[in-house]
Every structure is written in structure tokens, then in C-alpha cells.
Amino acid sequence: MKKTKLFTIFCTIILIFSTFGTNLTASAVFSPAFDLYSEGVYMVNLDTGIVVASKNPDKKLYPASTTKIMTCLVALENIKDFNQKVECPYECYNEFSWSDEYYNPNFVGASNAAIEPLQDNITYQDCLYALMLRSGCEAANIIAYNISGSLEKFTDLMNETAKKIGCKNTHFSNAHGLFDENNYTTAYDLYLITRYAMDKYPGFMKICGTYEYDMPANDSNPEGYTIYTTNRMMDTESQFYDAGVSGIKTGSMSDYILKKNGEWDEDNPVSGFCSLVTSCEKNGYKYLLVTLQAPWTDKDGNEGISSFSDHQKLYDWAYSEFERKQIIGKNQQIMEVDVEMGKDTDKVGIVTTEDYYTLIPKSLDNTAIQQITPTIEPFTAPVSKGESVGDLVLKLDGETLATSPLVTENDVALDKVAKFKDRIKTVMGSPGVVASIVILGVMIVAFAISKAVSKRALAAGEDMQRRRKIQMAPQNKNNKRR
Numbered sequence: 414m415k416k417t418k419l420f421t422i423f424c425t426i427i428l429i430f431s432t433f434g435t436n437l438t439a440s441a442v443f444s445p446a447f448d449l450y451s452e453g454v455y456m457v458n459l460d461t462g463i464v465v466a467s468k469n470p471d472k473k474l475y476p477a478s479t480t481k482i483m484t485c486l487v488a489l490e491n492i493k494d495f496n497q498k499v500e501c502p503y504e505c506y507n508e509f510s511w512s513d514e515y516y517n518p519n520f521v522g523a524s525n526a527a528i529e530p531l532q533d534n535i536t537y538q539d540c541l542y543a544l545m546l547r548s549g550c551e552a553a554n555i556i557a558y559n560i561s562g563s564l565e566k567f568t569d570l571m572n573e574t575a576k577k578i579g580c581k582n583t584h585f586s587n588a589h590g591l592f593d594e595n596n597y598t599t600a601y602d603l604y605l606i607t608r609y610a611m612d613k614y615p616g617f618m619k620i621c622g623t624y625e626y627d628m629p630a631n632d633s634n635p636e637g638y639t640i641y642t643t644n645r646m647m648d649t650e651s652q653f654y655d656a657g658v659s660g661i662k663t664g665s666m667s668d669y670i671l672k673k674n675g676e677w678d679e680d681n682p683v684s685g686f687c688s689l690v691t692s693c694e695k696n697g698y699k700y701l702l703v704t705l706q707a708p709w710t711d712k713d714g715n716e717g718i719s720s721f722s723d724h725q726k727l728y729d730w731a732y733s734e735f736e737r738k739q740i741i742g743k744n745q746q747i748m749e750v751d752v753e754m755g756k757d758t759d760k761v762g763i764v765t766t767e768d769y770y771t772l773i774p775k776s777l778d779n780t781a782i783q784q785i786t787p788t789i790e791p792f793t794a795p796v797s798k799g800e801s802v803g804d805l806v807l808k809l810d811g812e813t814l815a816t817s818p819l820v821t822e823n824d825v826a827l828d829k830v831a832k833f834k835d836r837i838k839t840v841m842g843s844p845g846v847v848a849s850i851v852i853l854g855v856m857i858v859a860f861a862i863s864k865a866v867s868k869r870a871l872a873a874g875e876d877m878q879r880r881r882k883i884q885m886a887p888q889n890k891n892n893k894r895r
Contacts, residue, residue, distance in 0.1 A: 450719035451704035453600035470601040477664030480590030505554035523550035550589035592669035621660025657695030664688035685709035687720035751791040762822030796825040
């Protein structure tokens with residue numbers, strides 16, 4: 414087996430359980446201590462939406478019969494009466510024949526649910542169980558023919574639906590998944606398709622989660638017959654049995670043939686592969702797992718089981734390794750910030766807005782997650798409760814895990830006396846006021862000086878007049894005596 418390394422991404426996305434949405438994002442990297450066969454892997458914890466395992470999620474790969482997941486989805490979207498009888502014309506069987514007109518070595522020997530051509534007692538419901546349990550390729554074509562009128566038109570519906578769901582690297586060329594170079598998808602796209610079917614149509618999981626189903630009688634089975642799921646993880650007698658696993662679809666081919674110079678190169682078959690999509694729910698956790706193109710033969714030479722081995726190991730790992738932990742509590746105080754002119758207080762608390770949880774390894778202590786607070790300038794009262802102040806950043810080993818919004822914890826009223834004093838201080842400290850005071854002072858001084866000078870001048874004038882009077886008075890008296 415070619416050794417590969419599985420990287421688990423996004424396993425610490427924080428989830429707000431008290432609301433339906435979250436504005437948190439995260440990514441972290443973990444590696445299980447085992448190799449995987451599958452070329453493409455995508456594993457999601459459905460309780461949180463956290464991706465716990467991913468390997469080549471966007472690589473275009475061949476889905477084999479996991480293609481039938483899309484066939485089932487399109488059927489569920491278009492069938493109005495599941496008890497309606499369907500037609501089973503030869504057109505639905507021709508491509509599986511050996512005839513020169515239709516011969517395709519990759520389609521000969523296709524898996525089937527023993528529905529016979531022209532059988533007239535088959536319903537849409539019978540076909541859906543035959544499709545998803547027994548992986549009947551004729552059931553896929555019968556569904557396609559009865560819904561769209563032709564096999565080609567049905568694949569158009571499949572591709573339109575894939576585009577609607579958001580698939581970017583998917584194209585379907587048939588309804589059954591037998592090998593065709595133009596029939597491909599990715600682990601991530603197949604996850605989108607399966608998740609869409611699970612969420613929108615409850616009947617999807619009812620069908621996929623069924624272990625056995627009784628089919629109507631036909632010429633080869635006059636008393637009817639029972640079909641069983643191909644999912645070994647639902648078989649109590651299998652080494653891969655897991656009581657928590659329900660559905661969804663297997664896919665495999667022992668080998669496939671390519672064309673060389675326009676002819677089938679049957680002398681050089683390509684080794685086949687296994688694909689598998691399952692869901693598992695136990696111990697309070699639910700997962701959806703997609704694996705694509707695991708080798709047909711495992712390291713021990715066993716055929717057709719490598720995908721089951723991958724699923725078994727990944728579920729054992731996820732359920733033993735991860736648990737949901739509360740990282741931050743609602744209204745948890747993260748820090749305090751200074752408040753200027755606050756009445757009876759000079760601080761305000763900064764708190765979280767919700768309870769936040771994450772899925773992390775059980776061995777990881779909460780203290781290993783670093784909390785980085787934003788830089789918040791001091792407030793000036795009044796302060797209102799619930800004011801947004803930025804985000805708390807959570808990091809693990811230097812990698813950002815999540816961002817959580819922070820708000821003020823309570824109201825802080827304004828101290829009016831402090832506000833008045835501050836205003837006086839502000840006014841008195843204003844450059845304009847200072848200049849005005851200086852000018853006024855200069856003017857007062859100048860006025861005082863001017864008034865003093867005027868007073869002195871007036872006093873001097875009066876003094877001079879007195880002196881003149883004094884000097885003149887005696888002279889007149891002396892003149893009279895002579």
C-alpha cells in the first residue's frame with residue numbers, strides 16, 4: 414500500500430450551541446497514527462460541522478457506485494408518487510450486454526438487483542431500495558428512464574443538481590457509476606451531495622439505513638426475493654460491523670479498461686478501487702465520512718475491503734480521540750478597561766457574548782489554547798452595556814483557531830462633578846484661552862501703567878501751579894511796601 418498521511422483540518426472550529434449560526438472560524442492540524450488506503454477523504458462531525466479529516470478533498474476521482482447517491486437524490490426531487498409503477502424497457506439494459514452495438518467491457522457484468530426487462534410490477538420505491546441497498550445498475554437506469562424519458566437527459570439533471578448544490582469538480586456521465594472517464598467527483602463534492610440529500614430528504618436515510626428489503630416476484634423469483642445492503646459495516650457477521658453505522662453507499666470495481674487508439678485495451682486492465690460513504694452516530698456524536706479510490710487489493714492481498722478498513726479506523730480514531738469541550742462561557746469576563754470620569758468606578762469589564770464549544774482531542778487541556786485580547790483604549794463615561802470592543806483571538810501552537818466578539822459588561826454613568834472639573838481644566842488649558850489671558854494681563858498692566866503715568870503727570874502739573882502761586886504772592890506784597 415502506498416503510504417499516505419491524513420491531515421485533520423478544521424477540527425477546532427468553535428461552535429455557538431446557543432444559537433443557530435456562528436461567526437467563528439478555525440483550523441488546526443492533527444494526524445492519526447495510521448496510514449489510509451483511500452486517495453480522497455473527507456470526514457465531518459455533523460453535530461458541529463467541523464471537518465476532522467481531509468485528504469485530497471478537491472482531487473477529481475472516480476466514484477464508482479457512490480454515483481448512485483446523486484441518482485437517488487435526483488429521484489427524490491422528482492418523484493411525486495413512490496408507489497407508482499415504472500417501465501423496465503430493454504433500453505435500460507442494453508448497455509450491460511455483450512452485443513457489438515453496445516459493448517463496453519466496463520459495463521458488462523454490472524451489479525444488479527434481479528429486476529427483469531419488461532417487468533411490470535416494479536415501483537419507484539422498489540427501484541430506490543434496489544439502487545441503494547443492492548447497488549442495482551439496472552435500477553439506476555430504470556429510474557433515469559422513467560423520470561427523464563432517456564438516460565442522457567437524466568445525467569443532465571444530475572449535473573444541474575450538482576451545480577446547484579455547489580459542486581465545483583464533479584461531472585456525471587451515467588446514473589450507475591460504472592467506469593467512464595467523464596464520470597468523476599471529489600471527496601468534498603460527494604460530501605456536499607450526500608449532506609444535501611440527508612438534510613433535505615428524511616427518506617434518503619430511511620432507504621440507506623435499511624439492511625434488507627423484499628422485492629416483488631418475477632419470472633426468475635416467482636415468490637419474490639430479498640435484497641441486502643452491500644455495506645459490510647451494517648452486517649453483524651462482518652469484521653467491519655459497527656452498530657453506529659447507517660448507510661449510505663458502497664462503490665467498487667475490480668478493474669477497468671481504457672481505450673487505446675480508439676479500441677478497448679482489454680489486455681491491459683487497470684487495477685480497480687473501492688469507494689465508500691457512511692454515516693455513524695454513537696456516544697453523542699455523529700459523523701459523515703467519504704472515501705474515494707482505495708485500492709482494490711489491500712496490503713494483505715484481500716480484495717474489495719480497503720475502503721471498509723479506512724472507515725473502521727477513522728471512526729475508531731474519531732470516537733476515541735475527540736470530544737466536545739467548552740472553551741469560553743457566556744458573559745465570561747476576559748479583561749477590564751479604564752473608564753475616565755466614571756461615577757463610583759474607574760473600570761469596566763469586557764465579556765464574551767455566548768457559550769463557545771469546540772471539538773478537540775481529549776488529551777488537549779483548555780489552558781493550551783492561548784487567549785489574545787484586543788488593544789482597547791480607555792473609555793470616557795458614560796459607557797453603555799453591550800458596546801462592541803473587538804474580538805478575542807484563540808490560538809493553538811501559534812495558529813489561529815477562532816475569533817470571538819467581545820462587549821462591555823455593564824453601564825458606567827458619568828460623574829458630573831468630575832466632568833465639570835475636567836471641562837474647566839480643558840478650557841483653562843486651551844491655547845486660545847491662555848493667549849487671551851496673557852493679552853488681557855498685558856492690557857491691564859499697560860492700562861495701570863498708563864493711568865499711573867497720567868496721574869503722576871497731573872500731580873506734577875498741579876505741583877508746578879502751586880509753586881508759581883507761592884512765588885508770585887510775596888513779590889506783590891513787597892512792591893506795595895515800597
